[in-house]
Amino acid sequence: MDQEYSVKSLARAMKVLECFSVQQPELGVTEIAKKLGMQKSTICNILSTFQKCGYVVQNMQTNKYHLGTKILHLSYIVNHHLGLRDIFLPHLHKIAEATHEVCYFGILHNNEVLYIEAVYPSTNQQTRNILGERAPLYCTGLGKAMLAFMPQEKAEEIINGELKSFTNFTLCDPALLRSDLEEIRMTGYAVDNMEHEFGVRCVAVPVFGASGEVTAAVSVSGPSPRFDHTTMVKHAETIANALQPLQRCL
Amino acid sequence: MDQEYSVKSLARAMKVLECFSVQQPELGVTEIAKKLGMQKSTICNILSTFQKCGYVVQNMQTNKYHLGTKILHLSYIVNHHLGLRDIFLPHLHKIAEATHEVCYFGILHNNEVLYIEAVYPSTNQQTRNILGERAPLYCTGLGKAMLAFMPQEKAEEIINGELKSFTNFTLCDPALLRSDLEEIRMTGYAVDNMEHEFGVRCVAVPVFGASGEVTAAVSVSGPSPRFDHTTMVKHAETIANALQPLQRCL
DNA sequence: AATATTGTTCTTTAATACTGAACATCTATA
DNA sequence: TATAGATGTTCAGTATTAAAGAACAATATT
Numbered sequence: 313m314d315q316e317y318s319v320k321s322l323a324r325a326m327k328v329l330e331c332f333s334v335q336q337p338e339l340g341v342t343e344i345a346k347k348l349g350m351q352k353s354t355i356c357n358i359l360s361t362f363q364k365c366g367y368v369v370q371n372m373q374t375n376k377y378h379l380g381t382k383i384l385h386l387s388y389i390v391n392h393h394l395g396l397r398d399i400f401l402p403h404l405h406k407i408a409e410a411t412h413e414v415c416y417f418g419i420l421h422n423n424e425v426l427y428i429e430a431v432y433p434s435t436n437q438q439t440r441n442i443l444g445e446r447a448p449l450y451c452t453g454l455g456k457a458m459l460a461f462m463p464q465e466k467a468e469e470i471i472n473g474e475l476k477s478f479t480n481f482t483l484c485d486p487a488l489l490r491s492d493l494e495e496i497r498m499t500g501y502a503v504d505n506m507e508h509e510f511g512v513r514c515v516a517v518p519v520f521g522a523s524g525e526v527t528a529a530v531s532v533s534g535p536s537p538r539f540d541h542t543t544m545v546k547h548a549e550t551i552a553n554a555l556q557p558l559q560r561c562l
Numbered sequence: 563m564d565q566e567y568s569v570k571s572l573a574r575a576m577k578v579l580e581c582f583s584v585q586q587p588e589l590g591v592t593e594i595a596k597k598l599g600m601q602k603s604t605i606c607n608i609l610s611t612f613q614k615c616g617y618v619v620q621n622m623q624t625n626k627y628h629l630g631t632k633i634l635h636l637s638y639i640v641n642h643h644l645g646l647r648d649i650f651l652p653h654l655h656k657i658a659e660a661t662h663e664v665c666y667f668g669i670l671h672n673n674e675v676l677y678i679e680a681v682y683p684s685t686n687q688q689t690r691n692i693l694g695e696r697a698p699l700y701c702t703g704l705g706k707a708m709l710a711f712m713p714q715e716k717a718e719e720i721i722n723g724e725l726k727s728f729t730n731f732t733l734c735d736p737a738l739l740r741s742d743l744e745e746i747r748m749t750g751y752a753v754d755n756m757e758h759e760f761g762v763r764c765v766a767v768p769v770f771g772a773s774g775e776v777t778a779a780v781s782v783s784g785p786s787p788r789f790d791h792t793t794m795v796k797h798a799e800t801i802a803n804a805l806q807p808l809q810r811c812l
Numbered sequence: 813a814a815t816a817t818t819g820t821t822c823t824t825t826a827a828t829a830c831t832g833a834a835c836a837t838c839t840a841t842a
Numbered sequence: 843t844a845t846a847g848a849t850g851t852t853c854a855g856t857a858t859t860a861a862a863g864a865a866c867a868a869t870a871t872t
Contacts, residue, residue, distance in 0.1 A: 318611040319829065321860060322575045326615045329636060337643035341819055354861050356820060361568040365576045366672060375819060375869090379640045381671045384678070386579060387637030388694020390629045393587035421631045422616060428634070434684075444638020569860065571829060591850055604830055606851065625838090625850060818869065829858075838849065 324350070325358045329367065329379070334445075338376040387444075394419075396528065397429055403554045404431040404530065410550050412436070413532040416516075418454040420462075420526060421446075423470055425455045428528075450475055450489055451482050453504035453516030457529040460496035461518050467493070481506045501548035502529075506536060513539035517551040520560050530555055574600070575608045579617065579629070584695075588626040637694075646778065647679055653804045654681040654780065660800050662686070663782040666766075668704040670712075670776060671696075673720055675705045678778075700725055700739055701732050703754035703766030707779040710746035711768050717743070731756045751798035752779075756786060763789035767801040770810050780805055 331344050341359065345352045359377050362368035366382035391397050400417050408415040408431045415433075418425040427442045449455035449470055459467055471493075475484040483489045496502045504514035516531035532547050533539075539547075581594050591609065595602045609627050612618035616632035641647050650667050658665040658681045665683075668675040677692045699705035699720055709717055721743075725734040733739045746752045754764035764783035771777040782797050783789075789797075 318614055319571060319575065319607050320611075320827090321569060321571050321829080322608060322611045323615060324860095325569065325572045325575075326612075326617065332636075332639050334639055334642045337639060342817080351862055352819075353821080353863080357569050357860075358572060360820095361570075361572045362576075364568055365573060367576065378643055379636060381640060381644070381669065381676055383633065383636045383640050384676060384694045385696060386582075386629060386633045386694070388692075389582050389584055389587060390631060390633050391694070392584045393628055394631070419631065426631055426634060442638075444634040444636070444641070446635060570858090571860080574829095592848085601831060602850080603832080603852080607829075610851095814872080816869100816871070819867085821866070822864090823862100825860105825862090827858105827860075829856105829860090831854105831856085833853090835852070836850085838847105840845100840847080842843100842845075 324348075324354075325362070328355060328358050329362070332379050338371060338374065338378045340374075340376045343376075391428075394428075399558065400528075400530070401429065401431070403558065404429060407431075407530065407532060407551055407554045408433040410554070411532045411547050413534045413538070413547070416442070416454060416531045416533065417528065418447075418531075419528045420449075420458050423449060423466075425449060425452055425458070425529075427454075447508065448476070451478055451504070451507040453502050453514030453531040453533060454529040456493065456496060456504065457502035457516035457518040457531070458526045460493040460502065461520070461526040463525075478508050479506055479510045481510075483507060499548070500552065502531075503544060504531075504533070511536050513544070515539070515544045515547045515551065517548060517555060519555055519558060524560065574598075574604075575612070578605060578608050579612070582629050588621060588624065588628045590624075590626045593626075649808065650778075650780070651679065651681070653808065654679060657681075657780065657782060657801055657804045658683040660804070661782045661797050663784045663788070663797070665801075666692070666704060666781045666783065667778065668697075668781075669778045670699075670708045673699060673716075675699060675702055675708070675779075677704075697758065698726070701728055701754070701757040703752050703764030703781040703783060704779040706743065706746060706754065707752035707766040707768040707781070708776045710743040710752065711770070711776040713775075728758050729756055729760045731760075733757060749798070750802065752781075753794060754781075754783070761786050763794070765789070765794045765797045765801065767798060767805060769805055769808060774810065 327348055328344055331339055331347055341352055341355050345355045359368055363370060366380050368377050369380045370377050396419065404415045404417055412433045412435050414436065415431045416427060417429040418427045424446045427445045430442045447455060449459045459470060471486050471489055477484050483492055500517065502516045506512060512533055513536045514531050514533035516529050518526050519528040519530065521527040530551055532551065577598055578594055581589055581597055591602055591605050595605045609618055613620060616630050618627050619630045620627050646669065654665045654667055662683045662685050664686065665681045666677060667679045668677045674696045677695045680692045697705060699709045709720060721736050721739055725739065727734050733742055750767065752766045756762060762783055763786045764781050766779050766781035768776050769778040769780065780801055782801065
C-alpha cells in the first residue's frame with residue numbers, strides 16, 4: 313500500500329494558489345476550476361478560506377481573486393532565513409558598478425533559476441522587479457553556470473529533457489549543450505549568447521556552497537553589441553573576483 | 563446554523579506556515595504542535611505535504627523545517643500585481659537622495675504597517691532587508707500617517723486597543739495619541755519621536771488611493787540628532803512634493 | 813427582454829484528516 | 843557506557859469534513 317502521508321486537500325489548495333501568475337494575477341472561480349479540473353464549489357471554499365487567512369483578496373468590482381499581501385510577510389521570512397540576499401547585495405553592487413551592467417543573482421530551485429535580486433548600475437537606473445521570477449537552466453547564463461556544476465545525473469535529466477527553443481541561438485541539441493557545459497567547467501564561467509532573449513548576452517559565474525555543491529550564480533547581462541568576447545572575459549573575471557570571498561563558505 | 567464555508571484543514575495548515583518567523587525561522591514538529599495545540603502527527607503530515615509542494619524544506623542535519631523558496635515566487639506575483647513597488651521606487655530614490663536619509667515605503671495590512679521597500683541614500687549604503695517586516699500603527703511614522711487618515715471607526719479600534727510601550731516616548735495614552743493624530747491631519751505629515759525605537763526619529767507622509775482612502779505611506783528616518791524640528795518639516799515637504807504625482811491615482 | 817455565464821449556497825456521501833499509540837532516532841545525563 | 847528523555851515518523855481506525863452536484867442569485871451579453 314503506497315500510502316502517501318500527505319494532506320491531499322492542502323496540496324489541492326496550494327495548487328489553487330499556484331494558478332495565479334504574473335500573466336494572470338486575477339482569476340475567477342470558474343477559471344480556476346477549469347484549469348485544475350475541479351468543482352466550482354470546491355474552489356470557492358478554498359478561496360474563501362485563503363481570504364480569511366489573508367492569502368487571497370477578492371476584487372469587489374470584478375469578484376475575481378488575486379494573491380494577498382500576507383504572502384509578502386512569508387517571503388520576508390524566507391529571504392531573511394536564506395540571508396543570501398543580504399550577504400550578496402554589496403557584492404552585486406560592486407559588480408554592477410565595475411561592469412556598468414545589470415547584475416543578477418539567482419539560486420537553483422526545482423531545476424529552474426529562481427531570480428533573487430537584480431542590481432542596476434548607477435548609469436542605468438531601471439527598476440524592473442524580477443524577485444521570484446523563474447527561467448530554464450539550459451538557456452540562461454545563470455542557469456548554465458549552475459547546470460554545468462550540478463550532479464551529472466540531475467544535469468543529464470535536464471539535458472535529455474525538453475529543450476524548448478526561445479531564439480535561433482537556443483542550444484536545443486543535447487550534444488551542443490553538453491559541449492557548452494564542458495567549456496563552462498573549463499573556464500569557470502557561462503556565456504549566454506542570446507539563447508533566451510534575442511539581442512541579450514550574459515556572463516555568469518557559479519557560487520559553491522560549503523560542501524562544494526552549486527547553490528547560486530551571479531551574472532551581468534545587457535545588449536549584445538556591448539558584450540563582445542574580450543569584454544565578456546573581463547566581466548567574468550570581475551564577477552569571479554568579487555565573489556571570491558563568498559565561495560565555499562555558505 | 564452559522565456554517566462556515568471554509569476548508570478547516572487548510573486554515574490549520576496555513577497557521578503552521580505562520581508559525582515561522584524571523585526570530586524562529588527553523589522549527590521542529592513538536593515545537594509547532596505545542597505552539598498550535600495540535601497533534602504531532604498532524605503537523606508532520608501537513609509539513610510533509612508542504613515539503614512536497616516546495617513551501618517548506620527540512621534541514622537534513624537538524625530535522626527541523628524552514629520555509630521554502632516557492633514562497634518567493636508567489637511573492638513576486640503579489641508584488642507585480644500590486645505594482646506598487648515598481649511605481650514608488652524611483653520616487654523613493656529621489657527622496658533618499660534629497661534628504662540623505664533612509665526612505666521607507668509601507669502599506670496598510672491587517673491593522674499593521676507592512677514594509678514594502680527601503681531605499682538607502684548613496685551616502686549611507688546599508689543593506690538591511692525589511693521587505694515584509696511589520697510594525698504597529700500607533701507608534702511608527704508610517705503607521706501614524708495612515709492611522710490618522712483611516713476611517714474613524716477602524717482607527718478608534720486601534721487607539722482603544724492595547725498600546726504597548728516600546729520606549730519612554732511611546733504614546734500609550736489614547737488621549738495623547740488622538741491629539742497627535744489630529745495634528746497629523748492638520749499638517750499632513752506624521753512625526754515619530756523615538757516612539758518605536760530609542761534614538762530614531764521619523765517623518766512620514768500618507769499616500770491616498772483613487773477613492774481617497776489611505777493606502778500607503780512613505781517616510782524617512784534616522785538618528786534623532788539629525789532630526790530636529792526644522793529639518794523634519796523640510797523632509798516632510800520633500801516627501802510630499804515627491805509623492806505629489808502619485809496621490810489619488812492608484 | 814432573454815440567455816448565457818458568473819459566483820455562491822446547500823445537502824448528501826464518500827473520502828480523508830486527525831487522533832493516539834507505537835516505533836525509530838537521536839541526545840543529553842547519570 | 844548505559845539509560846532516560848527527547849525528537850521525528852509511522853500506522854490503523856474512527857469521526858470529521860471536504861468535495862460533488864444541483865439549485866440559486868447576480869451579472870454580463872446578446
